[in-house]
Amino acid sequence: MTQKMIAQVPRHGLKLTQAADVKQPSIHLAADAVIVGSGAGGAIAAYELAAKGKTVVVLEAGPYVPSEKFTEMLAIAMGTLYQDHGGQSNTEGDISILQGACVGGSTVVNAALCFRTPDYYLQQWAQEFGLTNLTPEVMAPYFDKVEANLHIRQNAPHETSPGAELINAGLKKLGIPPGIAKRNIKECGLTGFCFAGCVSDRKQSMLVTYLPWAVAKGAQLFADTRVTKVLADEGNARGVEAEVVDPATGRKKADLRIDAPIVVLAAGPVQTPLLLLKSGLANSSGQVGKNFACHPTMSLTAEFDKPVDDFHGATHSLYVDKYTLPEEGGYLLLNAVQDPVEASFQVEPGTGKPYVSYMSRYRNTIRLITLIHDKNVGEVGWTDGAKAIRYTVDDADFESMKAGLKTNARVLFAAGAKRIHLPTSHALAIEGPAEIHRVIDGLRNEPSRYRYTSFHPQGTCRMGADPARTVVNPKGETHDVRRLYVVDASLLPTSIGYNPSETVYALAHYIADQINAPQA
Amino acid sequence: MSDLNRKVHEALAQIGRMTRRDFIRFGAAVTSAATLGSLGVANAALAALPEGVHVMTESEHAVFARLLAVMLPTEGSRLVPTTQVPVMQTLDAALLATMPPHLLEGLKGGVKYFDEGPIPRYGKRFTELDDAAAARFCDEWANAPEAPHRALAMGLKKLVGLAYWANPPTWVPLGYDGPVTRKWGLKSLGNAPMPK
Incomplete structure (x- = not known):
């Protein structure tokens, strides 16, 4: 033809x-x-x-949905650009599984963060799944090609956010090396609206x-x-x-x-x-x-004494991958800006006046995400004619999450946080660094207890x-x-602990x- | 007019200028309700089923409306009063109307279960509890040993919260300025050139 x-x-x-x-x-x-x-x-x-x-x-x-129709309002973007209007979840309903459902798919609504597949996993896939063809040497030219075509670059110094600057200071205090984000974005406008689509076409989506x-x-x-x-x-x-x-x-x-x-x-x-x-x-x-996996994430929300205004800037600026390989802990930390709609359901300060008081201090808050490398323990299928994503966080993976939350909380307190809210169903906060282990060690792996979000279904x-x-x-x-x-x-034989785009x-x-x- | 009220009205006017197509389902609720003006919305909220509510029943509306009042007691705070925001219309048109039928059916069952939840301990439905008892019940279920109780407390509050905070006027008291690309004059870079 x-x-x-x-x-x-x-x-x-x-x-x-x-x-x-x-x-x-x-x-x-x-x-x-x-x-x-x-x-x-x-x-x-x-x-x-x-x-x-x-x-x-x-x-x-x-x-x-052409970019000039993007509204920079996450709630509206969920309705127009996301799978099931943003309502896709596992069957328990406690993991929000977000995917783009528009021309361009998830590349339209992701935060453009890019990582090459670690050699660790390419080697594991060769040993355990016979993928001896996908060696680091074979894959390198493909990574080179997409990095050139999609303008994947490390963030320039100005491509940051107020919250990222605080977190970076916390990392320095603790001696934890920060990773500077690489993103497929050209001349970032620093609006912070990656998750709602890039109005000015700077994100190099499909x-x-x-x-x-x-x-x-x-x-x-x-x-x-x-x-x-x-x-x-x-x-x-x-x-x-x-x-x-x-x-x-x-x-x-x-x-x-x-x-x-x-x-x-x-x-x-x-x-x-x-x-x-x-x-x-x-x-x-x-x-x-x-073999469904999804890199479950939990965000800790930190309160500061003064307004931080962490809602515009680079959606992602920095990450911590010192502990990302399974032997090192199995978790990745990522900063991200947050609009009020997301902030409104990430934590539970308590019903009524405590919630009003918490949201009134929205400007004083920042979040730091913990993402875990999870086991492929889930399954996607049909139940009575409807799709079903059957997945619960594995007990061992939950321990990785707890380890990640502890590091996360240490970083936020080192950054100057006065209080940290956990994404639990009930009100739970850490009032100071001395409480980190006590509070997080008390968490149990239970359904409908936590507010998980997943951006990375796979496997x-x-x-x-x-x-x-x-x-x-x-x-x-x-x-x-x-x-x-x-x-x-769907292809990925194991989860890789990093954004898989x-x-x-x-x-x-x-x-x-x-x-x-x-x-x- | 106070500075806060002026900003809220500016935001409402901004929404009114947006086309229905811009909002699709979500905006349909926001736009139609916003054009009623705050007084119209407040009056509508007093009715059994306010204008613009089609998916939830009267009893479901009563539960959601009570939950909104208990969850977001804005009196005495800087937040926009819930009576000035089309929360129920947004919840109905943007969230409930877009749910797959089997999920909506489950949610409706959950709303009924939640309303009846306090009966064993409090001797009343959720919609009949006073403010303090209703807030206490929400917090008890959020920390209950039963997963469905936790799921309902968390999920219903999330829905109601989303329907409130999705409305841009609610951002003004928080100091959040919303969309900026057009305000900042950022030009579109358009399509990338074909790779060589």
Whole structure:
């Protein structure tokens, strides 16, 4: 098939088809490749395949929200840009699992923090999962490539926030080395609204990079289009069936069928396994949807005597990874600015006047996040026709969280905090450094006791050499169905303890190269 | 007009200028309620089901409204009075209306369970408790040995809190200035050029 080439990337916006553009009740297209999802993995695969002359169709379930429509209000962004309007959680309801659900996926609403996959995990994946192809030497050029394409740079000295400056001072007092954030942001406007989408297109999300590039190479992009079934016969991918849904009414506007010999799944670690399970494909191992991990986080909120105003600035400025590898503790600390909507539910000061008093001192607060490397103990599946994310924090992982919270609290007190609130269901605060161990040692791993947030679901179609233990082979193709690929964080055989976006970017490039390579 | 009141009114006016499309579901509640003006909202709150509330029932509204009053007693504080904020409309249109049906059904059951929760200990429903007892009940359930009690206390308060704080006028007394890109004149960098 011949790919129609468009010479120029437009200065702004994306050429695509939305539900409002669809007039006929049924659409039937043919392409070389159909890609399900337009986030990190899908956009990169679309560009790489289109750049090699393949006809590519990208199907995104979420809406197209151009950056000029972003409101810089988190509550509204949750409703328009996030999965389940920001309400996605585990079945216990105590872990908020946040994912983008719009054209560009989570890259539109993440904080742009990038880390290369640590060699530690590449080596572990080689030893335990047979991924001997993903050596640090093989992966290095892929990291180089995405860092160049997405303008991934270490924060300049001015790219910080008032809270980060306090935390940095605390780290210095304690002799803990800070890590300076690397982000895919160009000329950061320091608004602090990464989680609500970047109005001025400084964040180099897929919305302003790989998607317009892919479209310029001839890829066709549909928004508001949910894939309902992956098609295969005789062990070969054949295409997908989908529905175009009016986002305003929730009603189906058209059926869509794409015939394509290459199918690339990039719907994310929740939707990709759900789609495979619904399609009854690629699950001879029984591992589709299993091995879910999500890097649970808890934020400590520190109160200071004076206003800090930690709501504008770089969303992330610094981190502490001295204790991030499992043998060192298994936790990462990250600063982040916080708006009042988030602050309103992160802790429980007590009902009534204590809460009013606490929120009245919002300007005096900062938060420091503890993120843990967790075990792959969860599962994504269907229950009575509805998705279910069954995951509770493992007891050993909870001990890592407690260790992380202790370090977190030490840093905040060293930074000058007068009181620290814990993200528990009940009112719990630490009034001084001497109380840290007593209070945190008293925490028990119980459901619905803590206010967890996860930005990093992963692991549900894990990659490996053994078809009995893994879903996807070392080249990104499912063991069971030829030319059916996965290019999102479902692939990760273990959690990696760091933000996984750059890992996904690099793996998507690597797998796109395997797709483009001559087939035996 | 005090400086605080002026800023609150400016924020309300700003919301009124935003288009319905900007808000989609969330803003629909905020915009329609904000254009009523604070008096209209306050009057509406006295009705069994205020204008703009379609998903919750009268009894569910009574629980949420009581929880709002107990959770956010703004009298004597700098915070915007809850009667001047379309909390119930925001909760209904932005949060409840967007829930998948099975979750909404579970929530409705949870609201009823929460309302009946104090009966064994207090001999009254949550909606019948006085302020002090109602606050005490919320704190007891937040620290209860039963996970569903903790989940409900935490979850219902989160919903009500979100519906209050999502309204920009509530930010003014906190000293939070909200969106800044346009105010600061930051220009869009647009799409990145194709890599070479």
